[in-house]
Amino acid sequence: MQLDFASMAILIAINLAVIGVALPLAMGTPISRAAQHMQGYFLLQALGWALILAASRIRGTTWDPIFSVAATCAASAAQWLMAQTLQSWLGHHPLSRVVLGLCVLGPLGFIFFIDSTAQRMAWYSLCHGLSIACLGWMCLQPQRPAAPYWRYLMAGCALVMSCSLFTRAYLATYTQWLNAFTQDGVANHVFAVIAQVCGSLVLVCMLVAWRDETNQKLRELAMNDQLTGLANRHALLQAAPLMQALAKRQQLPLAVLLLDIDHFKDVNDQHGHSVGDQALQLLARALKSEVRSDEMAARWGGEEFCLLLYAHPAAVDAFYQRLCVMVQQQSLQELGFALHLSGGCALQSLQQPQSLPQLLQHADTALYEAKSNGRGRLVFERTSIAPALAPARAAQEPSPAP
Numbered sequence: 001m002q003l004d005f006a007s008m009a010i011l012i013a014i015n016l017a018v019i020g021v022a023l024p025l026a027m028g029t030p031i032s033r034a035a036q037h038m039q040g041y042f043l044l045q046a047l048g049w050a051l052i053l054a055a056s057r058i059r060g061t062t063w064d065p066i067f068s069v070a071a072t073c074a075a076s077a078a079q080w081l082m083a084q085t086l087q088s089w090l091g092h093h094p095l096s097r098v099v100l101g102l103c104v105l106g107p108l109g110f111i112f113f114i115d116s117t118a119q120r121m122a123w124y125s126l127c128h129g130l131s132i133a134c135l136g137w138m139c140l141q142p143q144r145p146a147a148p149y150w151r152y153l154m155a156g157c158a159l160v161m162s163c164s165l166f167t168r169a170y171l172a173t174y175t176q177w178l179n180a181f182t183q184d185g186v187a188n189h190v191f192a193v194i195a196q197v198c199g200s201l202v203l204v205c206m207l208v209a210w211r212d213e214t215n216q217k218l219r220e221l222a223m224n225d226q227l228t229g230l231a232n233r234h235a236l237l238q239a240a241p242l243m244q245a246l247a248k249r250q251q252l253p254l255a256v257l258l259l260d261i262d263h264f265k266d267v268n269d270q271h272g273h274s275v276g277d278q279a280l281q282l283l284a285r286a287l288k289s290e291v292r293s294d295e296m297a298a299r300w301g302g303e304e305f306c307l308l309l310y311a312h313p314a315a316v317d318a319f320y321q322r323l324c325v326m327v328q329q330q331s332l333q334e335l336g337f338a339l340h341l342s343g344g345c346a347l348q349s350l351q352q353p354q355s356l357p358q359l360l361q362h363a364d365t366a367l368y369e370a371k372s373n374g375r376g377r378l379v380f381e382r383t384s385i386a387p388a389l390a391p392a393r394a395a396q397e398p399s400p401a402p
């Protein structure tokens with residue numbers, strides 16, 4: 001079966017136009033600015049192929065050069081839109097100016113060499129190949145790190161495309177083998193297929209990598225507290241059943257510790273809301289440095305933090321003491337006054353494990369008791385297995401107001 005260039009060009013143009021038109025259906029409307037650029041890329045490429053085909057049908061007439069120049073303009077504009085899409089994803093890159101220059105020089109040189117089919121083709125292929133090589137380099141040297149594997153694949157596609165365009169420029173300049181975009185024969189077919197497959201692959205990679213990144217960011221937003229960078233309540237509630245099950249299976253102690261900054265309202269009132277925010281961030285930093293990687297610290301809400309620790313009561317108590325000293329020292333240094341903490345703790349019974357809401361309820365009751373009894377202390381919930389520690393902590397000095 002023989003496939004002539006005209007049939008192939010028609011198929012490619014229809015294919016690109018359909019992708020361009022259907023893109024909003026796949027991505028959902030309204031589409032982002034980057035997706036609009038991508039849509040423009042497909043539609044302009046389709047237009048470029050249609051114009052090349054039209055020019056080949058009217059060879060020798062005055063319309064031939066006009067259609068041919070219009071085709072190169074469409075392909076160059078598509079190239080520029082691809083660079084724009086890439087930059088929307090990976091950030092602005094200085095090489096984009098070079099791409100813009102090549103996208104302008106390509107059609108200009110094409111007009112300059114308009115009388116020689118081989119020369120104009122060689123020039124345009126060279127400019128196009130260089131600008132695609134620049135896009136490949138932009139994928140390898142992004143302004144911000146992102147999806148390395150997808151970027152390597154995109155850079156590989158760009159390399160294949162630019163090599164095929166340089167080869168085409170060479171063949172057009174030094175051989176009779178290939179001297180027109182529309183010439184029938186294997187060479188042009190191969191170049192057309194490479195351009196379409198690699199061009200589409202680059203854009204698909206961009207879309208998939210971008211979508212993955214966005215999903216990842218959304219997951220992080222849903223699970224993290226924006227002010228402190230700690231896990232949020234939702235993340236803790238998700239992680240807790242697994243930690244409870246692990247503690248039960250391995251017979252580990254599991255403590256639910258609620259921590260609350262004392263007189264935090266006064267911090268805000270006396271020093272301002274931004275200092276209050278700094279105080280929360282300071283405590284979060286201390287928690288991150290003290291809590292082990294298999295345990296969990298989350299901002300429960302306001303100035304209250306919830307911790308899940310694999311620790312016996314004595315270890316929880318030691319943890320609390322260490323944390324209080326650290327937070328007091330750091331807050332004195334950084335904020336000019338000392339922060340004090342109250343804590344309420346409930347322990348999961350190894351014999352009759354309670355549900356997380358029950359444990360939280362018990363920890364909250366213990367925290368309330370710590371607050372009522374003067375603050376600046378850790379209270380264990382009464383049914384927990386460390387009754388001896390509660391009075392010991394209760395003997396502490398109540399924390400002064402900041």
Ligand SMILES: Nc1nc2c(ncn2[C@@H]2O[C@H](COP(=O)(O)OP(=O)(O)OP(=O)(O)O)[C@@H](O)[C@H]2O)c(=O)[nH]1
Pocket residue numbers: 227260261262263264265266268272273274275276277280301302303371375
């Ligand atoms: N700066 C800042 N303040 C917050 C934030 N979330 C909650 N707050 C403040 O935290 C304060 C909590 O006040 P209270 O519940 O009365 O607690 P408290 O003053 O610490 O009193 P005790 O807990 O009884 O010692 C309120 O003034 C809230 O406005 C936040 O993200 N940033």
